[in-house]
Structure formats: structure tokens, C-alpha cells
Amino acid sequence: MVASGLIQFDDWADIYASRVETMRTSAVRDLFAAASRSDIISLSGGMPDVARLPLDKVSEVAANAVKKEGIAGLQYGDTTGREQTKEIICGLMKDNDIFVNTEDLMVTTGAQQALDLIGKTFIDAGDVIITEGPTYLGALQAFSAYQPDVHTIEFDEEGMRMDLLEAELKKLGKRKVKFIYTIPTFQNPGGVTMSLARRKRLLELAHEYEVLVIEDDPYGRLRFEGESEPCLRAMDTEVIYLGTVSKVFAPGLRTGWIIAPHPILQKIKMVKQGTDLCGSALNQVIVEHYFNDTPWKETLENINVKYRERRDAMLAALEEFFPAEAKWTHPAGGFFVWVTLPEYVDTAQMLSVALDNGVTFVPGDGCYPAGSGKGRNAMRIAFCYEEPEKIREAIRRLSVVIEERMSLYRAFIKAGVL
Numbered sequence: 351m352v353a354s355g356l357i358q359f360d361d362w363a364d365i366y367a368s369r370v371e372t373m374r375t376s377a378v379r380d381l382f383a384a385a386s387r388s389d390i391i392s393l394s395g396g397m398p399d400v401a402r403l404p405l406d407k408v409s410e411v412a413a414n415a416v417k418k419e420g421i422a423g424l425q426y427g428d429t430t431g432r433e434q435t436k437e438i439i440c441g442l443m444k445d446n447d448i449f450v451n452t453e454d455l456m457v458t459t460g461a462q463q464a465l466d467l468i469g470k471t472f473i474d475a476g477d478v479i480i481t482e483g484p485t486y487l488g489a490l491q492a493f494s495a496y497q498p499d500v501h502t503i504e505f506d507e508e509g510m511r512m513d514l515l516e517a518e519l520k521k522l523g524k525r526k527v528k529f530i531y532t533i534p535t536f537q538n539p540g541g542v543t544m545s546l547a548r549r550k551r552l553l554e555l556a557h558e559y560e561v562l563v564i565e566d567d568p569y570g571r572l573r574f575e576g577e578s579e580p581c582l583r584a585m586d587t588e589v590i591y592l593g594t595v596s597k598v599f600a601p602g603l604r605t606g607w608i609i610a611p612h613p614i615l616q617k618i619k620m621v622k623q624g625t626d627l628c629g630s631a632l633n634q635v636i637v638e639h640y641f642n643d644t645p646w647k648e649t650l651e652n653i654n655v656k657y658r659e660r661r662d663a664m665l666a667a668l669e670e671f672f673p674a675e676a677k678w679t680h681p682a683g684g685f686f687v688w689v690t691l692p693e694y695v696d697t698a699q700m701l702s703v704a705l706d707n708g709v710t711f712v713p714g715d716g717c718y719p720a721g722s723g724k725g726r727n728a729m730r731i732a733f734c735y736e737e738p739e740k741i742r743e744a745i746r747r748l749s750v751v752i753e754e755r756m757s758l759y760r761a762f763i764k765a766g767v768l
């Protein structure tokens with residue numbers, strides 16, 4: 351078709367698939383450009399501080415990856431990933447008491463692709479799935495393409511509330527629940543971690559109601575204090591586990607993985623063939639060499655010290671500046687704090703004013719299924735990326751915007767408008 355400029359694409363609504371109608375663009379992605387402006391302090395993206403990686407080592411690793419592996423990195427590869435990459439991942443998983451062979455896992459283009467493959471493999475339009483509410487907005491985005499009926503379960507400081515999950519499963523009765531998707535450790539966006547008792551209860555309920563559990567674990571190694579809870583997959587081999595190098599090394603490598611029971615993995619493999627044939631072999635080679643040839647655990651420990659300082663700075667600034675009516679979570683690791691404001695504050699409406707004041711955050715409603723009306727008075731703020739002084743300043747700026755909204759509301763009430 352010749353690009354004549356005469357076609358009114360707006361009139362072509364009927365050419366799009368119905369699944370596109372219900373899709374929303376990601377608030378984080380939309381804020382990406384703004385977040386990189388020098389006058390903005392970004393609390394929006396969950397961006398790891400890759401500048402703290404030993405860049406000379408990384409470039410050596412990248413150069414060696416090509417030199418040592420020759421053309422292997424330039425060729426198509428196995429759909430499930432390079433054998434050597436899978437071996438490295440099996441090694442990483444041992445630290446989590448997950449003991450698997452290379453046939454038990456598949457390399458994916460980041461955990462994000464794993465989420466999409468899961469949606470494509472399991473969800474028919476209208477199928478029920480259960481997630482924490484709020485949950486990772488990228489997961490909602492990936493799943494929404496397959497038009498599920500998403501039921502959300504609240505969390506508290508001990509993670510997903512099992513009393514509410516049980517009630518929901520009971521209420522759903524004979525309706526098949528395709529899976530429960532959870533981020534049990536340093537949840538995105540909540541920052542909370544599921545207690546051991548709740549992990550056990552989740553697995554009990556999953557067995558009782560015959561529901562698959564999907565454990566998404568990008569942040570488990572970013573712990574600043576306290577003891578780790580066991581991964582759900584370490585407690586139950588029927589759990590599907592998603593991992594990624596994004597937060598422990600670099601998201602630019604787009605390397606993640608799925609561990610799943612064999613029959614399920616075979617189905618996902620078929621689905622992945624149609625999606626991308628195979629992931630980037632070159633990226634996988636770089637990942638192999640990074641984990642084999644560099645002291646990556648030491649590097650991560652050092653970066654975790656920085657994340658911890660930033661978490662502390664954020665919690666201290668929230669205490670100092672935020673109104674008494676605000677509540678927030680206290681993460682022991684990961685990247686995020688979840689803030690809840692009085693019901694009448696709409697954080698999505700606040701965002702443009704916040705941008706004018708030089709600060710970004712993720713409005714809470716994006717972390718719930720579209721149209722649920724939930725999360726409007728909440729926000730996700732990330733402490734991973736900015737230095738402590740900037741975090742303090744960002745929280746101060748945000749508090750000014752919040753205070754303005756709140757006084758406006760109080761004035762409306764006083765004037766009898768509301």
C-alpha cells in the first residue's frame with residue numbers, strides 16, 4: 351500500500367483485534383522519556399543501577415563472548431536456550447534450594463516474555479486468573495492480551511492475604527481458575543514479602559482447589575536485612591517459577607527463564623517457537639560469561655548496599671514529609687514502596703502536576719486490572735535508581751503536590767461543593 355497520507359487510520363477501528371481494545375499502555379513505559387529528563391527525579395521505573403556494574407569487566411566479558419564462542423552467538427539456537435546458559439541458571443537456582451536439570455527450564459527474553467508465554471499458553475478469553483492486588487503492571491499488560499477475568503487479592507506486610515484468597519476460591523465455586531500469579535518476595539509494586547506460614551497455606555489451597563501457582567521472583571536476591579523465606583518452587587515442584595538476570599545483572603541482556611513441570615514446559619516451548627523461534631544467543635553467551643568469569647555476587651552485594659541506603663532515605667523522607675493520613679509499606683529488599691493516600695486523592699490526576707514539579711511516580715490504578723476502580727489513591731515509588739539526596743528531594747516535592755490536592759479537597763468540603 352502506498353503511503354499517500356489520505357488514509358484516515360482513526361476510521362479503521364474495526365481492523366484491530368478485540369484484545370487490543372482492552373489493552374492499556376504501561377504508565378512506566380509512558381513515563382520513560384520524562385524520567386530521563388535531567389530536571390526530573392524519577393521514582394517511577396524499576397530500573398536497576400547498571401552504572402554500578404564493573405563496566406570494564408562487562409565489556410571484557412562481551413568481547414570474550416564473541417572471541418571465545420566464535421560464531422555460535424551469531425546463529426539461531428535451540429528454542430529453550432543454549433545448553434551452557436541453562437547450566438549456569440541451574441547453578442544459580444541451587445542458591446534458592448531449587449534443584450533442576452537443564453531439561454526443566456527454558457530461557458526467555460526476560461521474565462516479561464515468560465509472562466506473555468504463560469498468558470498465551472493458559473488463558474482463553476474470560477478465564478479466571480488470580481493475582482495480588484496491586485500487582486506488577488507488566489504482568490497485567492501481558493495477560494490482558496488474552497482477555498482473562500482477573501481477580502485480585504489484597505496483601506498486607508505478610509504478603510497475599512490467604513483468608514481472602516480462600517474466600518475468593520470458595521466464591522468462584524466451579525469456575526476453573528487457570529492460575530494464581532504471585533510475586534512472593536519484595537513484591538512489585540508492594541515491596542512486601544510473603545511469610546512462610548502464608549507460603550505454606552498458598553500451596554495447600556492450590557492443591558485443594560487444583561490451581562496452578564506461578565511464582566515470579568526477580569527481586570529475591572536483593573535482600574537488605576532479615577532471613578530469606580524459601581521460594582514456593584523449592585517447597586513444591588509443581589510451581590512454575592520465573593527468574594531473570596535483569597535485577598541481578600542487566601535488563602539490557604533480556605534474559606530470563608521459566609522452570610515448569612515437563613508437560614507444561616513442552617507446551618510453552620511450542621508457543622515460544624511461534625513467538626520468536628529462539629532468544630538471542632549472543633546475549634545468552636554474555637550472560638554465561640558474566641556469571642562464570644566475574645565476581646558477580648560481590649558486585650551485587652555492593653549494589654545492594656546502595657539500594658539499602660536509598661530505601662532508608664525514602665522511608666526517612668516519607669516520615670519527614672508525607673501527611674499523617676498516608677500509609678506505606680516497609681520493604682526489606684527489592685525496589686519499591688507502595689503508598690496509600692486518603693480515599694479522595696486521585697494519584698493519576700496528580701501525575702501531571704508532579705511532573706511539573708520535577709518528580710515522577712507510578713499511579714496505583716495501573717497496578718490493578720483496567721476498569722476495576724482500585725488503587726486510585728495509591729502510588730508506587732521506586733528507590734532503586736536515584737541517590738539518597740535526590741530521593742529525599744523527590745519525596746519533598748511529592749509531598750507538596752499531595753498537600754495541595756488535600757487542601758483543595760478540604761476547601762471543597764468546607765464550601766459544601768463535595
Ligand SMILES: Cc1ncc(COP(=O)(O)O)c(C=O)c1O
Nearest residue numbers: 396460461462486538594596606
Ligand atoms: C515482578 C516482575 N516480573 C517481571 C519483570 C520483567 O523482567 P524482565 O526484565 O526480566 O523482563 C519485572 C520487571 O520489572 C518485574 O518487576
